[in-house]
Amino acid sequence: MIELLVQHPLLAALLALVGLGAVFGALLGYAAVRFRTEGNPIVEQINAILPQTQCGQCGHPGCRPYAEAIAAGEDINKCPPGGQAGIEALAQLLDREVVPLDDEHGEEKVPQVAFIREDECIGCTKCIQACPVDAILGAAKHMHTVIASECTGCDLCVEPCPVDCIDMIPQAQTLQTWHWELPDTSNRGADIIATDAGEAA
Amino acid sequence: MRKIHDFHGGIHPVENKHQSLHTPIRDAGIPAELTLPLSQHIGAPATPLVAVGERVLKGQLVAEATGLVSAALHAPTSGTVTAIEPRPIAHPSGLPAPCLVIASDGEDAWCELPPPCSFETLERPELLARIRAAGIAGMGGAGFPAAVKLGLKPGTQVETLIINGTECEPYITADDILMRERAAQIVRGAQILAHLVAPAETVIGIEDNKPEAIAAMCAAAEGTGIEIAVFPTKYPSGGEKQLIELLTGKQVPSGGLPMDVGVVCQNVGTAAAVADAVEHGRPLISRITTVTGAAVDEPQNFEVLLGTPMSHLLALAGYRAADNPRLVMGGPMMGFTVPDPGVPIVKTTNCILAPSAQELPAPPPAQACIRCGLCAEACPASLLPQQLYWFARGREFEKAEAHNLFDCIECGACSYVCPSNIPLVQYYRAAKAEVLQMRRDAQKAEHSRQRFEARQERLEREEAEKEARRAARKQAAEEKARRAADAGSGEADPVQAAIERAQARKAAQAAGAASEENPLQKLEKTVVTTRERLEKAEAKLAQARSEGADHIAALETGVEKTRAKLAAAEQALQDYQAQQTPAEPAPAGDAAQAAIQKAMAARAAQANKSPLEKARDNLEKLEARLAKSEARLAESRAAGEEEKIVEALASSVERLQEKVAAARAELAAEES
Amino acid sequence: MALMRVTSPHAHGPLSTSAVMQQVLLATVPGVLVLTAFFGFGTLVNIAFAALLAVSFEALALKLRGRPPGFYLGDCSALVTAVLLGIALPPYSPWWLIAVGIAAAILMAKHLYGGLGYNPFNPAMVGYVVLLISFPVQMTSWAPPRGAGEVPGLLEALRACFTPGSFDAITMATPLDVLKQNDALLVRDLWAQSPQFGRWAGLGWEWANLAFLAGGLWLLYRRIFTWHAPVAMLAVIALMAALFYDGGSSASGGSPLFHLLSGATMFGAFFIVTDPVTSAVSVRGRLVYGALVGLLVYLIRVFGNYPDAVAFAVLIMNFAAPFIDQYTQPRTYGHAGTGDGK
Numbered sequence A: 001m002i003e004l005l006v007q008h009p010l011l012a013a014l015l016a017l018v019g020l021g022a023v024f025g026a027l028l029g030y031a032a033v034r035f036r037t038e039g040n041p042i043v044e045q046i047n048a049i050l051p052q053t054q055c056g057q058c059g060h061p062g063c064r065p066y067a068e069a070i071a072a073g074e075d076i077n078k079c080p081p082g083g084q085a086g087i088e089a090l091a092q093l094l095d096r097e098v099v100p101l102d103d104e105h106g107e108e109k110v111p112q113v114a115f116i117r118e119d120e121c122i123g124c125t126k127c128i129q130a131c132p133v134d135a136i137l138g139a140a141k142h143m144h145t146v147i148a149s150e151c152t153g154c155d156l157c158v159e160p161c162p163v164d165c166i167d168m169i170p171q172a173q174t175l176q177t178w179h180w181e182l183p184d185t186s187n188r189g190a191d192i193i194a195t196d197a198g199e200a201a
Numbered sequence B: 001m002r003k004i005h006d007f008h009g010g011i012h013p014v015e016n017k018h019q020s021l022h023t024p025i026r027d028a029g030i031p032a033e034l035t036l037p038l039s040q041h042i043g044a045p046a047t048p049l050v051a052v053g054e055r056v057l058k059g060q061l062v063a064e065a066t067g068l069v070s071a072a073l074h075a076p077t078s079g080t081v082t083a084i085e086p087r088p089i090a091h092p093s094g095l096p097a098p099c100l101v102i103a104s105d106g107e108d109a110w111c112e113l114p115p116p117c118s119f120e121t122l123e124r125p126e127l128l129a130r131i132r133a134a135g136i137a138g139m140g141g142a143g144f145p146a147a148v149k150l151g152l153k154p155g156t157q158v159e160t161l162i163i164n165g166t167e168c169e170p171y172i173t174a175d176d177i178l179m180r181e182r183a184a185q186i187v188r189g190a191q192i193l194a195h196l197v198a199p200a201e202t203v204i205g206i207e208d209n210k211p212e213a214i215a216a217m218c219a220a221a222e223g224t225g226i227e228i229a230v231f232p233t234k235y236p237s238g239g240e241k242q243l244i245e246l247l248t249g250k251q252v253p254s255g256g257l258p259m260d261v262g263v264v265c266q267n268v269g270t271a272a273a274v275a276d277a278v279e280h281g282r283p284l285i286s287r288i289t290t291v292t293g294a295a296v297d298e299p300q301n302f303e304v305l306l307g308t309p310m311s312h313l314l315a316l317a318g319y320r321a322a323d324n325p326r327l328v329m330g331g332p333m334m335g336f337t338v339p340d341p342g343v344p345i346v347k348t349t350n351c352i353l354a355p356s357a358q359e360l361p362a363p364p365p366a367q368a369c370i371r372c373g374l375c376a377e378a379c380p381a382s383l384l385p386q387q388l389y390w391f392a393r394g395r396e397f398e399k400a401e402a403h404n405l406f407d408c409i410e411c412g413a414c415s416y417v418c419p420s421n422i423p424l425v426q427y428y429r430a431a432k433a434e435v436l437q438m439r440r441d442a443q444k445a446e447h448s449r450q451r452f453e454a455r456q457e458r459l460e461r462e463e464a465e466k467e468a469r470r471a472a473r474k475q476a477a478e479e480k481a482r483r484a485a486d487a488g489s490g491e492a493d494p495v496q497a498a499i500e501r502a503q504a505r506k507a508a509q510a511a512g513a514a515s516e517e518n519p520l521q522k523l524e525k526t527v528v529t530t531r532e533r534l535e536k537a538e539a540k541l542a543q544a545r546s547e548g549a550d551h552i553a554a555l556e557t558g559v560e561k562t563r564a565k566l567a568a569a570e571q572a573l574q575d576y577q578a579q580q581t582p583a584e585p586a587p588a589g590d591a592a593q594a595a596i597q598k599a600m601a602a603r604a605a606q607a608n609k610s611p612l613e614k615a616r617d618n619l620e621k622l623e624a625r626l627a628k629s630e631a632r633l634a635e636s637r638a639a640g641e642e643e644k645i646v647e648a649l650a651s652s653v654e655r656l657q658e659k660v661a662a663a664r665a666e667l668a669a670e671e672s
Numbered sequence C: 001m002a003l004m005r006v007t008s009p010h011a012h013g014p015l016s017t018s019a020v021m022q023q024v025l026l027a028t029v030p031g032v033l034v035l036t037a038f039f040g041f042g043t044l045v046n047i048a049f050a051a052l053l054a055v056s057f058e059a060l061a062l063k064l065r066g067r068p069p070g071f072y073l074g075d076c077s078a079l080v081t082a083v084l085l086g087i088a089l090p091p092y093s094p095w096w097l098i099a100v101g102i103a104a105a106i107l108m109a110k111h112l113y114g115g116l117g118y119n120p121f122n123p124a125m126v127g128y129v130v131l132l133i134s135f136p137v138q139m140t141s142w143a144p145p146r147g148a149g150e151v152p153g154l155l156e157a158l159r160a161c162f163t164p165g166s167f168d169a170i171t172m173a174t175p176l177d178v179l180k181q182n183d184a185l186l187v188r189d190l191w192a193q194s195p196q197f198g199r200w201a202g203l204g205w206e207w208a209n210l211a212f213l214a215g216g217l218w219l220l221y222r223r224i225f226t227w228h229a230p231v232a233m234l235a236v237i238a239l240m241a242a243l244f245y246d247g248g249s250s251a252s253g254g255s256p257l258f259h260l261l262s263g264a265t266m267f268g269a270f271f272i273v274t275d276p277v278t279s280a281v282s283v284r285g286r287l288v289y290g291a292l293v294g295l296l297v298y299l300i301r302v303f304g305n306y307p308d309a310v311a312f313a314v315l316i317m318n319f320a321a322p323f324i325d326q327y328t329q330p331r332t333y334g335h336a337g338t339g340d341g342k
């Protein structure tokens, strides 16, 4: 046996390679079984990335349907509230290419929250019916109001209001939400950073 | 002598401490106006207890702690509350925060204070209550409410109580001078703290660049069992985690508290404030603040009332604003720039640094990271700052987290040594904030998802119930029709009819499930029964006529009446139906769906449209909405609806008109 | 005047990238002087011409990439690359050799990857290896040291560089070469027969190595880099040499001292291996990195096809640096265990 191998180096090399292949294959297979991660179904994982604004801008009635559509192969760049960060996360999860947001579906905006000008509200309940997350409180013929902490800013309640008393207000920056931004490296070529960019904060 | 351990990294920046140590602590006096931010500590802002216009006395509680992690506020002098409103505060953002403003009256009249007492006579809960009532928050810079740190869970054993007199940041001398001048008070504070947490040992840690302070403290601590530990000067040995490692050799676990390794750490300033609060009942209303830097003529330390504007102190020290391009609260390593010298001194203001442009020049543009590793050598947390920078800059926050981004204490040692002048700490701050923001967003998204799904479920359930009711109604109606037919065929068997009726009712009830008989059903029933009665009466009348009976007239009026009733019932039914049909909510579940559908359709239509078309569409839509609103307005005017509603409608019409005008203008602009 | 709003820290240490680079340049001076003393002006001419080219190429590349050349040239990194390559090249190299080397170093190894800080491979070594593979003859012909042959003067050095045809290069195998080719003589005899050997190693080479060692020690003293990588590399070379040194038979690989003072050992240890951009970053990582470079240097020198091996060893380890980093993360404060990368 050994002699045969010594005499036929080609055979030896072949054997060695096959042997290595077999060993590593077995190792990998073992690792795959041993260290398998119990994953959520893919739709759940996608849905967990979508912002759950439920605004329908992606062309689906809510985020979950879009998650299902993505799992079935639809483009990942149709959700404006999720923005570029959302697309990146989806690309990472699904191992697809990062593409810019499809502006057919709208632009990435600062997060907003609905506000009902309460003395103008006539209590028609139309906005309540439109709100996908039950963020509006009120009863027929009584003033309504938005529970700001529950509002996703989807903007669906604005249109149905007959007296047009709902405003979408950009969420204001507070001491709690303020933070230093990443230094701006976009200007003047890559590396010259105007440290902090002065007033940009 | 205890063994002094070492911690990784650290730097030796120029100390610049002597400038402010020439003179003793000076009283900064009473400014005309004091501004007390409600949040001077970590935790919930305090809740004001006074109203605008109210007169307050020095030391009076003006805002109480909100919840457990919070600290109370007291009036630093006597005067009148002139405002409770957002004012600019010492914060790098320059955003305003709620403040309580007191106009001082110059009398400096004290309110009544709890009687002085000696701490040995007080029980722990009482001691803790006194400290809490005095509103003491960590005076070293972080501002964590002291009482919270000291309120240990029962059964915990504290190994070491560390009093932090390190003051490792350049320029700052507030703790140094406090230790020189008020060593006895600090030691008493330390004794009180020790009494409170019952540690196995109490250590006061001081860097070896403060020989006078060390001498004073040693003298004061003589015979108290409190140890003074002196260790070599190195920044940031005053960081809580670093100091703990220096003195005990233990490391606070990542994400944990000093208590996890049996250590409680307090600043010397806090100890002094605790002594004041416990022994004299005096709340925290003033502190020692260093004013230094080349842009002030006389750098020195002040005893200053909280709420005093920085500009007041700066003026006392001879401030030359023209020489001062940046004003820093805190030291040059971890302090932050303040946007305006008018912001008030708070419990954590240990230093105001007014450097000249030569002293702390503006940061030059950053060069590329050459991976020299100096930052990693300097990092006291043993991080790899250059990798963190790389990840933060590439927005790869997950990797940054995996490289322990959150163990960075933002000490600035890495930025200090970086030869390429990269603002590393800013990257870490931003990255941390973004990660936290992402976590919050994810939480909110999860919450919204749950609400959306709950709503979806509810709508489906309602739909199903409605369906069931509809089916029941249909069945009942059929039953009635059959019964009516039966009734029409004569009164052959009234018992049978009665039984059937009862059955039908039961069936209707059963089918209608829990549903109440609704008005519609009631009306329908009235109509049916009246019609039955009428038929019966007519039959009787006919019979009487044919028999020539004498009560024909009476029967006739009866029939007449029944007929009228039937007509009325039928009318009522019709009315009700007429009223119901339009108002009957299109199955509510579909409203959201419909809105989404509409939005989708609109967006689909928006796709591929030129701005011109978009503008035109927009205009059309607005016009449609205007028309709708106008119609609604006219209607409600005609119907004489409530004043308020009419007004609201009118104003919305006006607004829509404005919007239409704007859209027209836009369209015109697009077209041109 | 509005007050500045910047993030802390507000103070900055005295060191800047340009200062680091300038000190590295300064530290090469003793080595270059010794080289000039023994081998004539060839190295100086190399360096001067390489520096000129490097700065122009750098400016060109920056311009093409839309960066302000003034600012970036200020970091002196191109000069460092030029000087290192100039030292590594054989003296009296023709101008085109230098030009090709610098072009490969600056344009290919540096700017194609995104400029300073982004290059995974040491630019000077890339330039050197490109030349070594493309022009092996020119790259392995070293001038004889003073004492072993004629040393040309400055004018001749210039002629050698710019009109290579008119200059008859006198070359001589380097000691490492001689030792490698030798398979008949005992080391002691070899020493006696060949003029290129000096007291401990190659004539001239030993002093050049000592001079680079001095420069490196000065940089260490100035805390420009840490001792870990160079010391690990030298230690491993010495260790390997000691292991394989058989007392001087004809198949001997040379004594530890010989290896430490031969070829580009010291130059490599203190000026190439310490290149921060392309080496591992953590302390442990640098130890591993330096040790592996040392190992490769010895293996290639003694068992490989090339007489010297610093360039190859460094480039191979450049590949491995990210990997080393991954597994040598320091233990962060407050974390148990070694904090190996996830």
Ligand code: SF4
Pocket: A050, A051, A052, A053, A054, A055, A056, A057, A058, A059, A060, A061, A062, A063, A064, A066, A078, A079, A080, A081, A082
């Ligand atoms: S576009 Fe709106 S509905 Fe669609 S996935 Fe994004 S947030 Fe959800």
Ligand code: SF4
Pocket: A113, A114, A130, A131, A132, A133, A134, A135, A136, A146, A150, A151, A152, A153, A154, A155, A156, A157, A158
């Ligand atoms: S309140 Fe309006 S904007 Fe907010 S979630 Fe509900 S429908 Fe959307």
Ligand code: SF4
Pocket: B368, B369, B370, B371, B372, B373, B374, B375, B376, B385, B386, B389, B414, B417, B418, B419, B420, B421, B422, B424
């Ligand atoms: S100190 Fe600066 S240049 Fe050096 S490795 Fe750290 S970040 Fe990079």
Ligand code: SF4
Pocket: B375, B378, B379, B380, B381, B382, B383, B385, B407, B408, B409, B410, B411, B412, B413, B414, B415, B424, B425, B428
């Ligand atoms: S700021 Fe953070 S990364 Fe930089 S030295 Fe301090 S702890 Fe380390």
